[in-house]
Amino acid sequence: MTxxxxxxxxxxxxxxxxxxxxxxxxxxxxxxxxxxxxxxEDPDRSYTCRMIRDRVELIRGDVRDSNDWRxxxxxADAVVHLAAETGTGQSMYAIEKYVDTNIGGTARLLDxxxxxPHNVKKLIVASSRAVYGEGKYRCxxxxxxxxxxxxxxxxxxxxxxxxxxxCGANVKMLPTxxxxxxxxxxxxxxxxxxxxxxxxxxxxxxGIPTVAFRFQNVYGPGQSLKNPYTGILSIFSTRxxxxxxxxxxxxxxxxxxxxxxxxxxxxILLGLxxxxxxxxxxxxxxxxxTDVLRIxxxxxQKYRSSSKVTVTGDYRIGDIRHNLADLRxxxxxxxxxxxxxxxxxxxxxxxxxxxxxxxxDRYEASIREMENRGLFKx
Ligand SMILES: NC(=O)c1ccc[n+]([C@@H]2O[C@H](COP(=O)([O-])OP(=O)(O)OC[C@H]3O[C@@H](n4cnc5c(N)ncnc54)[C@H](O)[C@@H]3O)[C@@H](O)[C@H]2O)c1
Ligand SMILES: [Zn+2]
Numbered sequence: 001m002t003x004x005x006x007x008x009x010x011x012x013x014x015x016x017x018x019x020x021x022x023x024x025x026x027x028x029x030x031x032x033x034x035x036x037x038x039x040x041e042d043p044d045r046s047y048t049c050r051m052i053r054d055r056v057e058l059i060r061g062d063v064r065d066s067n068d069w070r071x072x073x074x075x076a077d078a079v080v081h082l083a084a085e086t087g088t089g090q091s092m093y094a095i096e097k098y099v100d101t102n103i104g105g106t107a108r109l110l111d112x113x114x115x116x117p118h119n120v121k122k123l124i125v126a127s128s129r130a131v132y133g134e135g136k137y138r139c140x141x142x143x144x145x146x147x148x149x150x151x152x153x154x155x156x157x158x159x160x161x162x163x164x165x166x167c168g169a170n171v172k173m174l175p176t177x178x179x180x181x182x183x184x185x186x187x188x189x190x191x192x193x194x195x196x197x198x199x200x201x202x203x204x205x206x207g208i209p210t211v212a213f214r215f216q217n218v219y220g221p222g223q224s225l226k227n228p229y230t231g232i233l234s235i236f237s238t239r240x241x242x243x244x245x246x247x248x249x250x251x252x253x254x255x256x257x258x259x260x261x262x263x264x265x266x267x268i269l270l271g272l273x274x275x276x277x278x279x280x281x282x283x284x285x286x287x288x289x290t291d292v293l294r295i296x297x298x299x300x301q302k303y304r305s306s307s308k309v310t311v312t313g314d315y316r317i318g319d320i321r322h323n324l325a326d327l328r329x330x331x332x333x334x335x336x337x338x339x340x341x342x343x344x345x346x347x348x349x350x351x352x353x354x355x356x357x358x359x360x361d362r363y364e365a366s367i368r369e370m371e372n373r374g375l376f377k378x
Contacts, residue, residue, distance in 0.1 A: 076118070
C-alpha cells in the first residue's frame with residue numbers, strides 16, 4: 001500500500017496523520033474544503049494547513065461533491081475518511097448540514113467505491129465515542145445498564161447523575177466497550193453511527209477491509225483554536241489567553257477520556273498496515289478519565305493565569321455525563337497502547353498554544369446560539 005487518501009486531512013487529526021504517514025514513506029493525498037470554522041478565512045495562516053503544505057497532494061474540495069471524491073480517489077490504495085462536521089452542540093440545530101456532510105459525504109464515497117473502478121484496499125472511518133450516548137453503567141439492582149439521555153427536570157434541579165433506565169437509581173460508570181448498546185444522544189453522534197455502519201456494510205459487500213475507530217476526546221498540537229463548538233481544551237485555552245474567566249457546566253464532575261493525538265495517529269497507522277482490525281469498530285482512548293473542574297484548574301495553573309473558574313450548574317442538551325473507553329479490544333487486536341499520559345500531553349499542548357497567535361474568543365456567541373434555541377439551560 002503506497003498512496004493514502006485522507007479526507008479532512010487538513011484538520012487536526014488528519015494533518016498529524018498526514019505527516020506521520022509521509023514520514024513512514026506513504027504518499028498522501030488530502031481532500032479537504034478548508035472550512036473557515038476550523039481554519040479561519042485565510043487557510044494560508046492555518047497551522048495545520050501549513051503543516052501539510054509541502055508534504056501532500058492537496059485537493060481543495062467537498063465530500064458532498066462526487067467529482068471532488070473522484071479526483072481524490074485517483075491512485076489511492078487506502079482511504080482514511082476523517083472529514084466531518086464535529087460539534088456536538090452545533091449539530092443539535094444545524095441538522096441538515098451535519099447529516100449531509102457526515103452521512104451524505106460518506107454515501108458519496110461509498111457510491112464511487114461500489115460503482116466505479118478504483119484501487120482502494122482499505123477503508124478507515126472516524127467514528128466517535130458519541131455513538132454510545134451515556135455509555136455503560138452498573139445499577140446496584142439491575143446490573144449492567146445503558147442509560148438514555150438524562151432528564152431535563154433532573155438537570156434543572158442540579159442533579160446531573162446518570163440514572164438506571166429500569167429503576168431510576170443513580171448508577172456507577174463503567175469503561176464502555178464496543179459491545180455496548182449504541183444510543184447517541186446528539187445528531188452528531190447519530191451521524192457517526194451511520195457513517196460507521198454504512199462503511200461497514202458496504203465495505204463487507206465490496207470486500208474492502210473496513211475499520212471504524214471510535215475516538216474519545218482527542219487533544220494536542222494542531223487542534224483548532226478557532227472553532228468555539230468543539231474541543232474543551234481549546235475552548236478553555238482561548239478563553240484564558242483572552243483574559244476571560246471559565247464557566248464549568250453542570251457540577252464540574254463530568255469526565256472525559258482524553259487521548260493524545262500521537263496515540264490516535266499510531267492507532268490509525270496500525271489499522272492501515274495490519275489486517276487484525278478489519279471489519280471491526282474499536283475504541284481509541286487513553287483509558288483514563290479526567291473531570292472538567294480538574295482540567296480547568298490544571299490549565300489555569302500551567303498558563304499561570306488569573307482567570308476565575310466558576311461552576312455554573314448550566315448544562316447543554318445532548319451532552320453526556322462521563323466518558324471512559326474500555327481498551328481491551330484494541331489492545332488485543334492491534335497491540336495498541338496509549339503512551340502519553342494526561343499531564344505530559346497537556347504540557348505539550350500548552351507549549352504549542354503558547355507559540356500560536358491568540359484567537360478571538362467566540363465562545364459566548366456560540367453559547368448564545370444554543371441558548372436561543374433552548375439547547376443551553378441556565
Ligand atoms: N477530535 C476529536 O476529539 C474527535 C473525537 C471523535 C471523533 N472525531 C472524528 O475525527 C475526525 C477528524 O476530527 P478532527 O478533530 O481532526 O476535526 P477537524 O475539524 O480538525 O478536521 C476536520 C477537517 O474536515 C474538513 N471538512 C469539514 N467539512 C468538510 C467537507 N464538507 N468537505 C471536505 N472537508 C471538510 C475541515 O476543513 C477540517 O480540515 C472527524 O470525523 C471527527 O468526527 C474527532
Ligand atoms: Zn436499576
